[in-house]
Amino acid sequence: xxxxxxxxxxxLAIGFVSCDPEFDSPVTDEGFYTSGTADLSKYxxxxxxxxxxxxxxALYITGQNNSxxxxxxxxxxxxxxxxxxxxxxxxxxxxxxxxxxxxxxxxYILAVGPNGNPSPxxxxxxxxxxxxxKLTGPFNNMGVPGAKSFHLVAPxxxxxxxxxxxxxxxxxxRFASSEGATVLDxxxxxxxxxxxxxxxxxxxxGYATSGGSGVDQTGNFDPSTYGGNDITDPNxxxxxxxxxxxALTGNGAKGVLVNIPEVTSIPYFTTVPTNAIPLDAPTAAQxxxxxxxxxxxxxxxxxxxxFITAEEAALRMxxxxxxxxxxxxxxxxxxxxxxxxxxxxxxxxxxxxxxxxQLRQVKSDDLIVLTASSILGTTPDxxxxxxxxxxxIPLSDKSVLAVSEQARVTAASTSYNATIQALAGAKxxxxxxxxxxxxxxxxxxxxxxxxxxxxxxxxxxxxxxxGVHPTPRGYAFTANLIIQxxxxxxxxxxxxxxxxxxxxxxxxxxx
Numbered sequence: 001x002x003x004x005x006x007x008x009x010x011x012l013a014i015g016f017v018s019c020d021p022e023f024d025s026p027v028t029d030e031g032f033y034t035s036g037t038a039d040l041s042k043y044x045x046x047x048x049x050x051x052x053x054x055x056x057x058a059l060y061i062t063g064q065n066n067s068x069x070x071x072x073x074x075x076x077x078x079x080x081x082x083x084x085x086x087x088x089x090x091x092x093x094x095x096x097x098x099x100x101x102x103x104x105x106x107x108y109i110l111a112v113g114p115n116g117n118p119s120p121x122x123x124x125x126x127x128x129x130x131x132x133x134k135l136t137g138p139f140n141n142m143g144v145p146g147a148k149s150f151h152l153v154a155p156x157x158x159x160x161x162x163x164x165x166x167x168x169x170x171x172x173x174r175f176a177s178s179e180g181a182t183v184l185d186x187x188x189x190x191x192x193x194x195x196x197x198x199x200x201x202x203x204x205x206g207y208a209t210s211g212g213s214g215v216d217q218t219g220n221f222d223p224s225t226y227g228g229n230d231i232t233d234p235n236x237x238x239x240x241x242x243x244x245x246x247a248l249t250g251n252g253a254k255g256v257l258v259n260i261p262e263v264t265s266i267p268y269f270t271t272v273p274t275n276a277i278p279l280d281a282p283t284a285a286q287x288x289x290x291x292x293x294x295x296x297x298x299x300x301x302x303x304x305x306x307f308i309t310a311e312e313a314a315l316r317m318x319x320x321x322x323x324x325x326x327x328x329x330x331x332x333x334x335x336x337x338x339x340x341x342x343x344x345x346x347x348x349x350x351x352x353x354x355x356x357x358q359l360r361q362v363k364s365d366d367l368i369v370l371t372a373s374s375i376l377g378t379t380p381d382x383x384x385x386x387x388x389x390x391x392x393i394p395l396s397d398k399s400v401l402a403v404s405e406q407a408r409v410t411a412a413s414t415s416y417n418a419t420i421q422a423l424a425g426a427k428x429x430x431x432x433x434x435x436x437x438x439x440x441x442x443x444x445x446x447x448x449x450x451x452x453x454x455x456x457x458x459x460x461x462x463x464x465x466x467g468v469h470p471t472p473r474g475y476a477f478t479a480n481l482i483i484q485x486x487x488x489x490x491x492x493x494x495x496x497x498x499x500x501x502x503x504x505x506x507x508x509x510x511x
Contacts, residue, residue, distance in 0.1 A: 033078040036492035038254045040081040044140050044192035045069035046152065046183065046248070047199050050478075051143025052171070053086075055464035055471060057122075058094025058107035059145055059171065063464075066472035069141050069196060071479040071497060076194075079494050086141040087175040095127035096170050098163060102127060103170060108465035110458065110505055120458070120465040131160060131174040142187045144172045148202045148232060150223040150240045152183040166228070188247045195248045195255035196482065198434075199241070200416045201263070203232035204409045208263045209468070211369060211398035212405030213332075218412065231408060234415035241416075245423050254490060256430035256482055259417040261438035264367055264406055267457035268467035270442070272368040274326055276376055277390050281322040287391065291318040294356060298346060308335055316360045326362040327376060327390030332397045333404055334358045359394055365403045370457070370467045372399040430489035432482050446477065450500040453477055461504040476502040 045051050052059055053067025064070065064086050073084030094107030106127060108120040144151070146169055151157050158176025162168030177186050187195070206229040207214040214229030223236055248255060263269070279287070299313040308316075312335065318328060338357035341348045348356070362368065368376070376390045376399075387393050401409075417435065424431035438455075440446055441462050445454035453474070454460035457467055462474040470478060476499040483494050 033493050033495055035076075035079040035081075035494065036487070036490040038486065038490040038492055039193035040076040040079055040494075042082055042140075042191065042193040043069075043073055043076055043084060043195070044187050044190055044248075045072075045143060045196045045198075046187045046244070047143045047197065048147040048202050049143065049145035049469060050201060051196070051198055052141065052145050053143070053475065054145045055466070055469045055475075056094070056107040056109070056120075057105065057464075057466040057469075059089055060092045060094040060107050061089050062092055063107075063472070064088055064141075066475050066502060067141065067143065068475045068479040068482065069143070071476055072196070072482060073140070075479070075483060075494050075497065079492060084140045085138075087135050087137070087139045087171075090129040091127060093123060093125045093127040095129070096174075097127055097130040097132075098160075098170065099132045100130065103131075103163070110465060118458075129174075131163065131170050133174075134160075135175040137175055137177060138186065138190050139175055140190070142183055144169055144183055146171065146202065147183065147199065148223075149199050149237050149244075150232065152199060152244060153240055155180045155182055157183060184244055184247055188250065191251055192248070192253050192255075195253055196258065197244060197248060197255065198258035199244070200232075200237060200260045200413075200420070203237060203416065204260070204412050205263055205468070207231045207405070208401055208409050209268060209369060211396070211401050212408070213398045216408045216412070218408075231412045234412055234419070237412075237416050238419040241419055242423060245427060245429075249427055249429070254429065256432060256485055256489075257420050257424045258432040258434050258482065259420045260413045261435045262413065263409060264401065265438050265442040265455065266468055267455055267460070267463045268370045269367040269401060270455065271370050271457040271467065272373045272376070273324075274362050274364055274366055274368055275324040276368065277325040277327050279320055279322060279325050279391075284320040284322050284325070287318075287320045290392075294318065298341070298356070301345065302337065302340070307337070307340055318359070318361050326364070327368075327395055328359060328392075329362050329390075329395040329400050330358050330397050331360050331400075331402060332358060333402060334360060355394070358397075362395070362400060363403065365406075367401040367406065368395070369399055369401065375399075428489075430482075430485040432485045434478070434481070437477075437481055441477075448477070448499045453499065458505050465505060471504040472502040473499050473504045 051069055053064040055063040073081055095102050096104040106123040109123045110118045111121045112118050157169050158172035158181055159168045159179040160173040163170045163173050210229040214227055216231045217226055217233050220233055221236055295317050299316055302308045303310050303313050336357050338353045341353035341356060342350060378389055379385055379387055381387050421431060441453055442455040445452035453462050455462055462470060464471045476497050480496040483496050486492055487494055
């Protein structure tokens with residue numbers, strides 16, 4: 001049973017080495033491209049890791065240079081755009097230091113293992129970007145990895161003294177104008193003539209990527225009480241987002257608002273199949289025998305004493321068969337049966353009662369997170385070869401985003417998007433439906449010059465090795481979406497880029 005599933009993907013046809021990016025239509029006459037009714041002379045981008053150019057699980061120079069705002073700024077230069085500065089990292093290793101101590105991990109690279117198969121690994125190397133060495137701004141790219149909507153208006157979010165306790169953000173601490181500055185104030189103090197705002201992804205992403213281990217804070221209007229993996233209350237989001245739009249348009253600036261994609265469409269949730277456990281007939285029969293009393297006696301008994309409903313009992317049934325099977329998991333949303341199973345009439349040993357306490361089998365509509373691929377089907381205890389994760393050892397709840405948890409994420413993002421679209425309409429701002437665009441990438445892909453951009457992990461071209469953030473090619477696709485919205489809204493003729501000329505995932509051991 002060892003190593004039933006190491007990774008569920010085959011990394012074939014890994015991508016292309018980039019050429020110099022080009023724009024769709026060659027410049028033939030001076031003044032051919034215009035900004036229409038927009039003024040692009042001072043562009044400031046505001047957002048989180050997606051705006052910063054984060055990729056492969058880290059922030060590094062190449063990713064920043066291929067961030068969608070930087071790509072856009074290069075195209076803006078053909079229509080009156082000015083200089084665009086970014087708080088660049090010191091290297092392509094990607095990790096951060098605080099006074100010499102590493103505090104964030106290096107980026108992923110695709111390395112070939114002993115078996116000849118490529119897989120993501122963290123780059124071995126020492127980063128040189130120390131946040132104690134403050135940068136002098138201002139910077140046009142105000143993307144801060146990890147930022148949630150309310151963080152953009154939080155004083156002290158860039159206070160380096162708060163980084164060790166998590167009270168401040170290490171990326172913003174590196175380039176904040178002062179220890180008490182807010183991201184929004186540092187953005188608006190530059191008096192932008194044009195802006196982009198893409199924020200809100202992280203208000204649901206941590207909850208989703210942690211398998212719903214956070215709390216849905218809908219109804220709690222005090223973000224200071226939120227945990228890192230919690231869902232932001234939609235009213236809190238609406239209030240701070242409105243504040244940001246008001247501030248960014250306060251001097252008459254025009255801009256573009258981008259909505260929140262469905263996070264469950266990204267490779268982090270779509271790569272690992274839910275029926276990922278292959279079993280032969282004898283093994284399946286043996287497992288069913290082990291769970292026989294649980295299915296036929298314990299669960300009906302719990303229904304009989306009124307401790308659980310018949311519906312919950314059906315959800316908890318464990319069955320295996322020859323072929324591909326759904327793994328078992330612990331579901332924190334289920335009633336905890338541990339205590340009752342230890343007492344009469346069941347009188348189960350404590351260890352067995354704990355195992356069955358919140359046990360169920362993964363369902364087809366659940367989503368197994370990408371990081372589970374490295375443990376699913378493995379035997380963590382060499383002395384117990386029968387202890388197989390997903391078969392006799394349940395996956396933890398954080399490894400699975402259940403249907404009920406997906407519903408909470410969708411409800412929040414739907415509300416956020418309604419706020420974003422309404423403000424875009426009220427203010428006459430360009431609006432980008434990134435949710436629809438990502439759905440197209442995930443559902444068959446998007447044609448481009450030379451291929452199809454899909455959400456297939458590592459080989460689809462759109463997403464980097466963390467399964468969440470785009471590749472340079474994915475960021476180029478994003479830039480084109482935003483440029484098109486700007487052209488449509490402001491009667492501009494800003495040229496788009498050939499996304500095929502931007503790199504994607506490549507096999508490399510070099511930083």
